[in-house]
Each structure stands twice: as C-alpha cells, then as structure tokens.
Amino acid sequence: MEKFIQLTVSGLTNGMVYALVALGFVIIYKASDVINFAQGELLLFGAYLAFAFIAQFGLPWTLGVLLTLVVAVGIGVLVERLILRPLIGEPIISMIMATIGLSSVLRGIVNAIWTPVPRAFPEFIPRTDLYLGPAVVGADRLIAIGIAIVLLVLFTLFFRYTREGIAMRAIADDQQAALSMGISVKRVFAVAWGIAAITAAVAGIILANIVGVSGNISLIGLRVFPVVILGGLDSIPGAIIGGAFIGLLEAYTGGYIGQGLELVVPFIVLMIVLMVKPYGLFGKEIIERV
Amino acid sequence: MLELNNIEVVYNDIILVLKGLSMKVDEGQIVALLGANGAGKTTTLKAISGLLKPDDGEVTDGAILFMGEPIHNKEAEEIVRLGIFQVMEGRRVFEHLTVEENLLAGAYTRRDRENIRRDMRRVYEYFPRLAERRHQKAGYLSGGEQQMLAIGRALMARPRLMLLDEPSLGLAPLLVREIFDIIQRINEEEGTTILLVEQNAVLALNVADYGYIMEGGRIVLEGTSDVLKENEDVKEFYLGLTEIGQRKSYREVKHYKRRKRWLS
Numbered sequence: 001m002e003k004f005i006q007l008t009v010s011g012l013t014n015g016m017v018y019a020l021v022a023l024g025f026v027i028i029y030k031a032s033d034v035i036n037f038a039q040g041e042l043l044l045f046g047a048y049l050a051f052a053f054i055a056q057f058g059l060p061w062t063l064g065v066l067l068t069l070v071v072a073v074g075i076g077v078l079v080e081r082l083i084l085r086p087l088i089g090e091p092i093i094s095m096i097m098a099t100i101g102l103s104s105v106l107r108g109i110v111n112a113i114w115t116p117v118p119r120a121f122p123e124f125i126p127r128t129d130l131y132l133g134p135a136v137v138g139a140d141r142l143i144a145i146g147i148a149i150v151l152l153v154l155f156t157l158f159f160r161y162t163r164e165g166i167a168m169r170a171i172a173d174d175q176q177a178a179l180s181m182g183i184s185v186k187r188v189f190a191v192a193w194g195i196a197a198i199t200a201a202v203a204g205i206i207l208a209n210i211v212g213v214s215g216n217i218s219l220i221g222l223r224v225f226p227v228v229i230l231g232g233l234d235s236i237p238g239a240i241i242g243g244a245f246i247g248l249l250e251a252y253t254g255g256y257i258g259q260g261l262e263l264v265v266p267f268i269v270l271m272i273v274l275m276v277k278p279y280g281l282f283g284k285e286i287i288e289r290v
Numbered sequence: 291m292l293e294l295n296n297i298e299v300v301y302n303d304i305i306l307v308l309k310g311l312s313m314k315v316d317e318g319q320i321v322a323l324l325g326a327n328g329a330g331k332t333t334t335l336k337a338i339s340g341l342l343k344p345d346d347g348e349v350t351d352g353a354i355l356f357m358g359e360p361i362h363n364k365e366a367e368e369i370v371r372l373g374i375f376q377v378m379e380g381r382r383v384f385e386h387l388t389v390e391e392n393l394l395a396g397a398y399t400r401r402d403r404e405n406i407r408r409d410m411r412r413v414y415e416y417f418p419r420l421a422e423r424r425h426q427k428a429g430y431l432s433g434g435e436q437q438m439l440a441i442g443r444a445l446m447a448r449p450r451l452m453l454l455d456e457p458s459l460g461l462a463p464l465l466v467r468e469i470f471d472i473i474q475r476i477n478e479e480e481g482t483t484i485l486l487v488e489q490n491a492v493l494a495l496n497v498a499d500y501g502y503i504m505e506g507g508r509i510v511l512e513g514t515s516d517v518l519k520e521n522e523d524v525k526e527f528y529l530g531l532t533e534i535g536q537r538k539s540y541r542e543v544k545h546y547k548r549r550k551r552w553l554s
C-alpha cells in the first residue's frame with residue numbers, strides 16, 4: 001500500500017510534467033498541423049531561465065518564475081514570427097524540419113550559456129515530508145501535481161469558453177473558413193506558441209525542482225510522443241489523460257517489475273491502443289453524415 | 291457601396307481567371323451574380339473578401355472599392371472588420387464546434403461584446419431549428435441546417451455587406467425557398483446589403499433588385515432583375531425556358547444575334 005501510494009505520487013508528478021509538455025505540443029499541432037520537435041528544448045530553456053533568474057541573479061522565486069514565464073512567451077512568439085510564419089504556405093514538412101533545427105539551436109544556446117554540467121536547482125518548492133496514509137511523500141511532488149492540474153484546468157477552460165479558444169478550435173477545423181470570420185491565423189499561431197512555451201517552462205521548473213537542471217531534462221520531449229499518440233495528437237483532454245496514464249504506467253512497471261521495462265511498456269500499451277483506436281484514445285472523430 | 295473596376299485575378303501566378311471584371315453593388319440592395327460552373331463567381335467573391343491568398347490567387351489589376359476605400363490589398367480580417375462577410379460555398383461550418391460556438395466564431399471581430407447574446411437570440415428567431423440544436427456539434431447537422439448556421443454565423447458579425455456563395459447548393463426545393471425568404475428578410479429587417487451568387491437564376495432574380503451575368507471571367511450582361519427576366523437570352527440560357535438540350539455560351543448567342551441584326 002505504502003509503495004503503491006509513493007509510486008502513484010511519483011508517477012503522477014512525471015505524468016503531469018508530460019501532460020504540460022504534451023499540451024503545448026497538441027496546441028501547436030491543432031492550430032497549424034506542425035509537429036514541434038523542439039518541445040523538450042522549450043522545457044530545457046524554461047528551466048535554465050528560472051535557474052538564471054533565481055540562482056544566478058538572486059531574485060525572489062516569485063519574481064524569477066514570473067520573469068521566466070514572460071521571457072518564455074516572448075521566445076515562443078518570436079519563434080513563430082521569425083521561423084514558422086515565413087514558412088506558412090510551404091509544405092508542412094518544411095515547418096517540421098524547422099522545429100528540428102530550432103531544437104538544436106535552443107540546445108546550443110543553453111550549452112553555450114550554462115554549460116552542460118548538471119547543477120542543483122534553487123529549492124523554492126518546500127521538500128518537507130508529508131504523510132499520505134501510511135506513505136511518506138515529498139511535499140514538492142504534491143505541490144507540483146497541484147500546480148500542473150490548476151494550469152491544465154485553466155487552459156482547458158480557455159479553449160472551451162474564450163473567444164481566442166474558440167478561434168483556435170475553429171482554425172483547427174477549417175482554416176480558410178476561420179479566415180472568413182476575420183480570425184487572424186497569424187495571431188492564433190502566435191498564441192499557440194506562446195502557450196506551448198509557457199506550459200513547457202512550467203514543466204521545466206517543476207522537473208528541475210525535483211531532479212536539478214541539466215541538458216538531460218529535455219529528453220522528456222521524447223516521452224511526449226507516446227503521450228500524445230496515446231491521447232490523440234489533436235486532443236487537449238487526451239494530452240492530460242495520456243500524460244497521467246503514461247506517467248503512472250512507468251512508475252508502476254518500474255516499481256513492481258523493474259529491469260528497465262518501464263521504458264518499454266508504454267510503447268507496448270501504445271501499440272495495443274492504436275490497434276483498437278487508430279486516432280488515439282481521444283483523437284478527433286471524423287464526422288461523417290449519412 | 292461596393293465597386294469592382296476592371297479587376298483581374300490570377301491563380302498560381304499564371305492562370306488568369308477574372309479578365310477585367312467590373313460591377314457595382316448599391317447600399318441596401320440584393321444583387322445577383324449569375325453564371326455557369328467555372329465562370330469565376332466564387333473567385334469574384336473571394337477577391338472582394340480577401341480570401342484568395344490561401345488559394346494562391348491574387349488581384350493583379352484593377353481596383354475594389356468599399357465605401358470609396360480600396361480594399362483589394364487588405365487582409366481578410368481587416369475586410370471583415372470593415373463590414374464585409376462572405377458565406378463560403380459549401381457551408382464550411384466548423385464541424386467539431388457546437389452550433390453556439392460556430393455563432394460565437396462569427397462574432398470574433400466584434401468589440402461590442404454585450405450585444406452578442408442579443409444577436410444570437412435574433413439568429414435563433416430567424417432559424418428556430420438552430421436553437422433546438424444549439425449544443426450539438428455542427429458536423430452532425432443536416433445540410434440545410436448547416437446552411438442556416440453558415441448564414442446565422444454571418445449575421446453574428448453584423449456585416450454591412452454579405453456575400454452569399456450558392457446558398458441553394460444541394461438543398462431540397464422547400465428548404466431553398468425557406469432560405470431565400472430569410473435572405474430577403476435579412477436584407478429588409480437588418481438593412482444588410484447582399485451580393486448573391488447563384489446557379490439557380492430563377493430563384494436569384496426573384497429576390498434580387500439587380501443582376502449581373504458572368505462568363506469566362508467577365509460580365510456579359512447586367513440589368514435590373516425584371517429586365518433580365520424578360521431578356522430572351524437569359525430566358526433561354528439561364529432560366530431554362532427553352533427546350534435546348536445543350537447549353538450554349540451567352541457570347542455565342544450575342545454573336546449570332548448581332549449577325550442576325552446585320553442581315554435584317
């Protein structure tokens with residue numbers, strides 16, 4: 001029981017990090033059909049920004065996190081403006097290649113400024129032990145899960161009810177018709193990249209708070225593929241549930257079976273799911289009227 | 291209100307589709323733009339609303355003026371804000387959005403948030419069937435309901451000029467009558483000027499004040515609806531009042547007529 005609770009908490013922590021990174025990925029894919037291979041590097045950059053503001057410049061963590069988010073949005077919007085917008089109308093594959101290029105560039109910048117040596121992250125989320133029933137769990141993990149859930153709920157509401165949220169879903173459905181409503185495709189793309197950068201930065205901060213900062217944390221970008229394929233490339237609830245699912249699955253397999261199987265099992269489950277539901281668990285249904 | 295002066299439209303830098311087209315729409319009117327498949331009707335509407343770009347089309351010559359202001363170089367979003375709204379051919383509702391969300395998308399450019407609910411009620415008055423299905427995904431509506439939604443969505447933008455591209459396409463005759471009644475009501479009650487593209491000339495000329503007939507990227511004939519309805523060639527080739535199996539082009543007829551005049 002104790003072990004189960006601990007595994008659940010650590011699985012959910014990872015799962016929520018996956019969900020945040022996947023959310024940004026899904027938003028970009030929905031808005032522009034672009035598969036963003038730089039999602040993990042956005043996370044990396046966000047984590048290092050927070051590290052710089054808090055540990056290196058000595059700012060209070062509230063201000064540091066706030067600045068990180070502001071700069072992250074700026075980077076997201078800038079990337080859209082300078083790299084992707086000029087490619088609008090070009091084949092999607094060019095845009096996808098551009099995101100691969102972007103991932104190397106971001107990684108290069110991080111290495112140049114901070115070197116690849118792992119460092120401790122300023123511990124601003126308290127790490128005190130808490131009792132959850134019989135199990136001892138770190139408060140930092142529970143707080144991380146809480147923050148992620150709040151953020152995911154907020155973005156879900158944003159998509160459901162706000163003007164920009166409806167515009168984003170309209171573009172995902174029919175870009176030219178959305179244009180005819182006066183919806184600005186450029187603006188929506190920029191918002192999509194801004195949101196992707198924010199969620200990735202928050203995920204980066206949460207992750208760095210637990211494992212420290214190093215070049216390796218961007219590897220989480222790769223774990224996002226099983227998540228989004230499982231949930232459905234274009235589904236926001238899919239990203240969240242897929243993230244939690246893969247996070248838990250890894251934790252349970254790692255904890256109860258071990259032997260590195262936790263790296264394989266998600267892919268096996270993924271293949272089984274895809275055999276039954278080819279668009280993922282929550283992928284957009286193709287509407288066909290009779 | 292709207293003036294097209296000698297416009298040329300080219301797709302993919304080479305395909306010349308509109309070859310010096312001129313027309314005019316006066317405020318408060320319903321103007322019909324008629325013509326066979328491929329005449330360039332849709333292209334004309336997209337040129338006005340700024341929607342040629344995604345199709346790789348471009349206005350290469352001439353001018354489009356709306357309220358005296360040139361708009362042929364403006365972005366679609368700017369043109370919508372100026373008060374022109376196109377209801378695209380084939381309805382193009384957002385299938386995965388609900389009816390209500392589709393209507394809200396139509397109101398995207400509006401600044402007067404507080405009136406949007408009121409206008410939504412108004413749309414539901416015009417189309418009670420949409421009210422019943424307000425929380426249903428638009429992809430599951432019938433073709434007729436989707437056309438209603440497409441027009442309702444346009445109303446939500448409160449445009450001064452509405453461009454309608456073949457609203458009768460694929461609908462049963464009874465439904466077509468219903469939709470055309472509502473188009474007429476929108477014109478009268480909301481004061482919206484309407485440019486109506488149709489293949490169904492009888493229907494269009496019955497509601498329109500003025501009509502243009504286009505062929506091969508040009509206007510070949512224009513006049514008030516009453517005059518057009520009485521025009522022999524229009525009767526023959528667009529109103530289908532004669533028993534000719536094969537459609538001849540209007541220009542051929544004109545040519546033939548001219549010759550006849552010389553002979554007599």
Ligand SMILES: Nc1ncnc2c1ncn2[C@@H]1O[C@H](COP(=O)(O)OP(=O)(O)OP(=O)(O)O)[C@@H](O)[C@H]1O
Pocket residue numbers: 301302305307325326327328329330331332333334345346347379489
């Ligand atoms: N994106 C495009 N690229 C190249 N040519 C095009 C494009 N769109 C339309 N055309 C051509 O332009 C001409 C006019 O097309 P348009 O769609 O304007 O005709 P239409 O009068 O609306 O016809 P319909 O009644 O069938 O809708 C056609 O010959 C068509 O092949």
Ligand SMILES: [Mg+2]
Pocket residue numbers: 331332333379455
């Ligand atoms: Mg057409």
